[in-house]
Amino acid sequence: MLTTRLDLARIRAARRDIDPIFLDTPLYQCDALGRELGCTVSIKLETANPVRSFKARGTELFATLLAGHGGTAAVCASAGNLGQALGWSGRRRGLDVTVVASRRAPAAKLDRIHALGAELELVDGDFEAARERAVSIAQQRGVRLLEDSLDIETCEGAATIGLELADRAPSFDAVLIALGGGAMATGVGYVLKTLSPDVEVICVQPLGAPALTRSWHQRRVVTTDSTDTIADGVAGRYPIPAVLDDLLAVADDAVLVREASIVTGMRMLLERAGQVVEPSAALGVAAVLEDRDRFAGRHVATIICGSNVDLDAYHHWVRT
Amino acid sequence: MLTTRLDLARIRAARRDIDPIFLDTPLYQCDALGRELGCTVSIKLETANPVRSFKARGTELFATLLAGHGGTAAVCASAGNLGQALGWSGRRRGLDVTVVASRRAPAAKLDRIHALGAELELVDGDFEAARERAVSIAQQRGVRLLEDSLDIETCEGAATIGLELADRAPSFDAVLIALGGGAMATGVGYVLKTLSPDVEVICVQPLGAPALTRSWHQRRVVTTDSTDTIADGVAGRYPIPAVLDDLLAVADDAVLVREASIVTGMRMLLERAGQVVEPSAALGVAAVLEDRDRFAGRHVATIICGSNVDLDAYHHWVRT
Numbered sequence: 001m002l003t004t005r006l007d008l009a010r011i012r013a014a015r016r017d018i019d020p021i022f023l024d025t026p027l028y029q030c031d032a033l034g035r036e037l038g039c040t041v042s043i044k045l046e047t048a049n050p051v052r053s054f055k056a057r058g059t060e061l062f063a064t065l066l067a068g069h070g071g072t073a074a075v076c077a078s079a080g081n082l083g084q085a086l087g088w089s090g091r092r093r094g095l096d097v098t099v100v101a102s103r104r105a106p107a108a109k110l111d112r113i114h115a116l117g118a119e120l121e122l123v124d125g126d127f128e129a130a131r132e133r134a135v136s137i138a139q140q141r142g143v144r145l146l147e148d149s150l151d152i153e154t155c156e157g158a159a160t161i162g163l164e165l166a167d168r169a170p171s172f173d174a175v176l177i178a179l180g181g182g183a184m185a186t187g188v189g190y191v192l193k194t195l196s197p198d199v200e201v202i203c204v205q206p207l208g209a210p211a212l213t214r215s216w217h218q219r220r221v222v223t224t225d226s227t228d229t230i231a232d233g234v235a236g237r238y239p240i241p242a243v244l245d246d247l248l249a250v251a252d253d254a255v256l257v258r259e260a261s262i263v264t265g266m267r268m269l270l271e272r273a274g275q276v277v278e279p280s281a282a283l284g285v286a287a288v289l290e291d292r293d294r295f296a297g298r299h300v301a302t303i304i305c306g307s308n309v310d311l312d313a314y315h316h317w318v319r320t
Numbered sequence: 321m322l323t324t325r326l327d328l329a330r331i332r333a334a335r336r337d338i339d340p341i342f343l344d345t346p347l348y349q350c351d352a353l354g355r356e357l358g359c360t361v362s363i364k365l366e367t368a369n370p371v372r373s374f375k376a377r378g379t380e381l382f383a384t385l386l387a388g389h390g391g392t393a394a395v396c397a398s399a400g401n402l403g404q405a406l407g408w409s410g411r412r413r414g415l416d417v418t419v420v421a422s423r424r425a426p427a428a429k430l431d432r433i434h435a436l437g438a439e440l441e442l443v444d445g446d447f448e449a450a451r452e453r454a455v456s457i458a459q460q461r462g463v464r465l466l467e468d469s470l471d472i473e474t475c476e477g478a479a480t481i482g483l484e485l486a487d488r489a490p491s492f493d494a495v496l497i498a499l500g501g502g503a504m505a506t507g508v509g510y511v512l513k514t515l516s517p518d519v520e521v522i523c524v525q526p527l528g529a530p531a532l533t534r535s536w537h538q539r540r541v542v543t544t545d546s547t548d549t550i551a552d553g554v555a556g557r558y559p560i561p562a563v564l565d566d567l568l569a570v571a572d573d574a575v576l577v578r579e580a581s582i583v584t585g586m587r588m589l590l591e592r593a594g595q596v597v598e599p600s601a602a603l604g605v606a607a608v609l610e611d612r613d614r615f616a617g618r619h620v621a622t623i624i625c626g627s628n629v630d631l632d633a634y635h636h637w638v639r640t
Contacts, residue, residue, distance in 0.1 A: 021348050026368035028341050031435065048346035048365050052594055115351065274372055274627040276594050307594040 004246040005152055006190040011159040014057075017064035018157065019092075022049050022056045024164060027301070032272040037288045040299040042172065043273060044165065046306065047281070051112075053233075053306030055085035058157030058183060062146055063089035065153065072096060076146040077134035079127050079180070079233050080109025081306050082154075086146060087116030098143070100134040102126050106232060106278075106310045126227065128237050149181030149243045158184040161303060162191025169196035173298040176284030178305050179203035179212055179254060180234030182243035188303070189250030203247070203254040204283040206262060209235040213254040215244050230317070231262055233280035233306060261286035267318040269304070278309040279317075324566040325472055326510045331479040334377075337384035338477065339412075342369050342376045344484060347621070352592040357608045360619040362492065363593060364485065366626065367601070371432075373553075373626035375405035378477030378503060382466055383409035385473065392416060396466040397454035399447050399500070399553050400429025401626050402474075406466060407436030418463070420454040422446050426552060426598075426630045446547065448557050469501030469563045478504040481623060482511025489516035493618040496604030498625050499523035499532055499574060500554030502563035508623070509570030523567070523574040524603040526582060529555040533574040535564050550637070551582055553600035553626060581606035587638040589624070598629040599637075 015023060027044040034041040046054035059082065066074060073096035076086050083099035090097035097118040101110060102125060114120050121137070123129045131147075138145035148154050165175060165188065175192060177185045189201040205213040208229030214222040221244055227235040247254075265282030269275045284302025288295045335343060347364040354361040366374035379402065386394060393416035396406050403419030410417035417438040421430060422445060434440050441457070443449045451467075458465035468474050485495060485508065495512060497505045509521040525533040528549030534542040541564055547555040567574075585602030589595045604622025608615045 021346075024344065026341075026346065028368070028370050031370065032432065035435070045368050047594060048348070048368055050348050050351065112352065115355070270596065271631060274367060274596050274629075276590065276596055309594075311591060 002190060002193055002249050004186065004190050004249050005242060006156055006159060006187065006246065008191065008194055011156045011163065011191060014061045014156050015160055018057055018060040018160065022060060023160065027164060027168060030273045033268060036268055036272055037285070037295070038292050039288065039295040039297060042299065042301040044161065044301060044303045045275070046161070047275070047277065047304055051081070051084045051088050052308050053081040053085065054158060054161060054184060054303065055081045056088055057160050058154035059085040059089040061157040062151065062153035063093050063095060066144055067093040067095060071144050073143045074146050075100065075134050075137045075143050076148065077101070077127065077130035079235065080105045080113070081233055081308055082148050083113040083118060084109065084116060084308065087113050087118035091117050098137060100130045100137065102130050106308065108310045109308045112308065127235060149183040150240050154183040155187040159187030159191050162188040165301060166191055166195040169199050171299055172199050172301045174200035174202055174295070174300045176202050176204055176287050176300055176302040178234055178280045178283040178303065179205040180280065181236050181240065182212055182247050184303070184305060186243060186246040186250055190246065193250045200252045201250060202287065203251050204287040205234060205254065205256055206231045206283070207256045207258055210256050211237050212239040212244065212247070213256050215239045216247055216251060216254040219248060230259060231279035231283065233278060255287050257283060257286040257290050261289045263317045264289055270318055275304060276307055276309065276314065277304055278306045281305045281307065322510060322513055322569050324506065324510050324569045325562060326475055326479060326507065326566065328511065328514055331476045331483065331511060334381045334476050335480055338377055338380040338480065342380060343480065347484060347488060350593045353588060356588055356592055357605065357615070358612050359608065359615040359617060362619065362621040364481065364621060364623045365595070366481070367595070367597065367624055371401070371404045371408050372628050373401040373405065374478060374481060374504060374623065375401045376408055377480050378474035379405040379409040381477040382471065382473035383413050383415060386464055387413040387415060391464050393463045394466050395420065395454050395457045395463050396468065397421070397447065397450035399555065400425045400433070401553055401628055402468050403433040403438060404429065404436060404628065407433050407438035411437050418457060420450040420457065422450050426628065428630045429628045432628065447555060469503040470560050474503040475507040479507030479511050482508040485621060486511055486515040489519050491619055492519050492621045494520035494522055494615070494620045496522050496524055496607050496620055496622040498554055498600045498603040498623065499525040500600065501556055501560065502532055502567050504623070504625065506563060506566040506570055510566065513570045520572045521570060522607065523571050524607040525554060525574065525576055526551045526603070527576040527578055530576050531557050532559040532564065532567070533576050535559045536567055536571060536574040539568060550579060551599035551603065553598060575607050577603060577606040577610050581609045583637045584609055590638055595624060596627055596629065596634065597624055598626045601625045601627065
């Protein structure tokens with residue numbers, strides 16, 4: 001029995017609070033990618049929905065509960081994807097949504113948050129600066145704050161991906177999960193370790209934003225002074241202690257990958273699977289590229305967690 | 321009561337014969353695309369599966385029935401997508417699959433047919449030459465021939481897309497369907513006209529491959545001497561009379577679009593929806609681009625039918 005903040009019955013119930021458009025996403029074996037990587041590869045696409053990332057699973061759950069309790073407004077800090085998701089979920093329920101983001105976030109993400117009718121406040125500095133500002137807005141306005149990875153709805157919403165993977169888990173040897181704040185990794189990891197404990201749960205983070213991975217290895221919170229990665233969606237510096245505790249309970253490993261591997265992963269996903277992805281979504285492929293022997297001949301699944309990418313940067317990265 | 325070769329009860333039953341990996345594909349409203357096109361746009365993605373096109377719905381049905389009757393081999397002519405789909409469906413059922421294709425088909429399609437273990441025979445000339453050769457192989461070897469759009473499994477397999485659209489049909493004013501041989505258009509059109517007759521069924525073909533559209537307008541088979549389009553998946557010259565009869569019964573309109581509109585459609589699908597598509601899959605968007613007034617303010621759905629595209633050509637097309 002795993003001891004985490006998450007609960008399997010609540011995760012199963014969460015499916016009812018999430019718009020079906022975000023559930024039961026494509027999951028299939030991609031032979032062309034597998035041939036290139038020397039193993040069997042299945043991909044689960046969290047990009048084929050109105051917000052182009054997995055984050056709406058969490059915001060749908062959060063917004064359903066908030067609206068159900070009479071809430072009318074919410075604020076969150078976002079690297080870009082959570083803000084879009086909360087904007088989408090809030091709009092459908094008549095909630096006023098404020099999103100705080102770094103001025104340096106990809107323009108594509110900021111534009112889409114704005115287009116969803118959310119109030120967008122930009123801050124200098126990085127995601128951690130946005131987090132601070134969101135906290136103070138919530139306090140000043142008396143508005144509900146949604147904190148990614150800390151608020152259990154973000155973890156248990158993401159965990160519904162785990163239910164869909166677990167349905168096919170006997171065929172997987174390992175599941176590779178992008179690691180940012182930890183909501184997806186703890187959510188999916190918890191479900192897999194509960195329902196399919198033999199499947200290896202491997203978290204993947206960029207070398208340039210290693211705080212939570214280092215924390216996992218050292219079993220204590222390790223922060224960093226800065227981040228340096230194109231994977232903007234996972235570039236945090238201050239791991240949340242409660243999330244680290246959950247991650248320690250559910251992850252079998254946490255690995256760091258180089259920027260070059262992320263770029264190669266993005267290019268392979270385009271060339272072999274026809275998928276345009278943002279850098280964070282290529283972390284799983286990058287992990288296989290950096291340790292081919294570990295995965296040779298095995299069946300790995302990886303979650304393609306988002307596709308909100310500035311196309312100019314994307315074209316520059318994937319150009320061969 | 322529509323009189324066609326298709327049957328709703330058989331189409332519903334077909335879902336049981338098709339691997340679930342090809343069913344219940346993503347269908348969602350894409351606001352960014354809608355803003356660009358001046359209407360509400362929903363896209364149904366038939367690209368997020370192991371063969372990257374809708375064709376496996378038909379080949380799954382065909383191969384299930386063939387294997388169930390003790391068949392061991394099949395041959396088809398293909399512009400590229402049907403061959404991959406039959407290769408995939410045949411491989412899983414131990415069928416020997418031969419695919420005849422034009423030497424000019426996109427290398428990406430030919431490579432993937434080969435990788436699936438199918439015997440690939442290339443012919444000079446176009447798709448119609450491949451059709452002739454497939455017929456003679458079937459006769460010589462006594463092997464079952466699968467003829468796209470003529471064999472009812474290809475139409476009724478594709479028609480399962482219609483069931484999924486019909487579930488949400490009250491919200492659609494029109495459905496835009498790429499028109500090639502006619503399997504998808506007659507299949508989806510039949511289901512929509514049966515279950516949701518108010519939804520306008522509009523077929524879209526390139527001006528450079530207009531045979532079936534012209535035939536629909538003239539209510540008799542019209543052939544062409546050649547085709548000239550980048551939409552290789554829909555470039556036939558000899559409409560099949562029985563398919564034309566079905567199309568006359570189910571389509572509300574059939575329109576032709578210019579190559580430049582197809583290219584703009586592909587670029588918009590990349591920039592607004594993050595989807596890499598082959599030219600045929602952009603026909604619906606192209607139709608809106610060419611007649612914005614017709615669709616202004618309405619809710620249109622279009623089927624993104626395939627993503628098997630040579631990336632070099634693709635990059636050349638979508639470069640802004």
